Amino acid sequence: MAQPGTGEGPAVAELAPWPRRPARLAHAVIEALTDRIVAGHFPPGSALPVEAELCETFGVSRTTVREAVKALETKGLVHARQGSGTTVTVQEEWNLLDPVVLAATFQHDDELVVLDQLVGVRSALESQMAAQAAAVGSDKDLRAAQAMLSRLDRETSTPLRFIESDVSFHAAVMHASGNRLGQSIVRIVHAQARTTELYNGTPDEASCRTANAEHRRIVERLLARDSEGAAQAMSAHIEEAWRRRRSPQPRR
Known part of the structure; x- marks a missing residue:
């Protein structure tokens, strides 16, 4: 993630107008400003452009800009104060x-x-949910996770299909745990991570076979009702799968 610039004060980038007018105006403004804030173009402590400038830049009404700024505030990205403008918050x-x-x-x-x-x-x-699944998951739920292995075995030669079924396998294990909050958190962060090539890597048949061997160890521990073993197998799989996908050098 880009870091704020150095110097006597925060360096603020100018916004570029859109080449085309988006259909969902407020949401498009929210996404554009969020991207610029996260990228560091508007560093923490700096002020967003005034309302009139945002209206002109995006070609939208004051109502749309106010809606967008309110949304940014609910996301924790800015503090809006009447008479003192809208200030970007710290990343925390x-x-x-x-x-x-x-x-x-x-x-x-x-x-x-x-x-x-x-x-x-x-x-x-x-890993916590795998332990819970081994301890309290119903036989039906554990068999559902086991059934995914055969499907994944058939799809190792089609990596794009495999990674979709991989998500379903993990969802089945989490469902067996009964931990709804844990499932929701993982689903939110994982769904967004999977939209970037930095996270997905370039899966191939060999990596799919390796991943499914790790899946099989997880299922073996689940069916044995071995909570500790299931937790260890899940943790090892997630961390090793990321190590295989991760670039050995930082991306520039």
């Missing part, structure tokens, strides 16, 4: 579970810092 205040903020964050995560953090969160939550 940003709501990274908001889909728009999260998508922009991943888009500008050139050194994979946030994606590394995502994998850590997934490893912690999904």
Whole structure:
């Protein structure tokens, strides 16, 4: 993610007008401003352009701009104060579970810092849910996770299809845990991460076969009702799969 510039004051970039007028105006303004804030073009402590300038830049009404700024505030990106303008907040205040903020964050995560953090969160939550699934999951739910293995075996030669079924496999294990909050958190962050090539890598048949061998160890531990073993197998799979996809050098 881009860092604020150095110097006597924050360097603020100018916004470029749209070549075409988007259909969903407020949402388009929100996405554009979120992207510029996350990219560091409007560093923490800097002020957004005044309302009239935003109206002119995006070709929208004051009502649309006010709606967009209000949305940015609910996302934790800005503080809007009457008479003192709209100020960008520090990164710690940003709501990274908001889909728009999260998508922009991943888009500008050139050194994979946030994606590394995502994998850590997934490893912690999904290993816990694998342990819960082994302990309390119904036989029917565990058989559903087991059934995914055959489907994944058939799809190792079609990596794009495999990675879609891989998501379904993990969803089946999480469902078996009964942990609805954990499922929601993982679903939000993983869905956004999968929209970026930085996270997806370039899957091939060999990596798919390796991943499914790891899936099989998870299922074996689940069926054995081995909570600790299921947790360890899930954590190892998530972290190793990321290590295989991750570039050995930071992206520039």
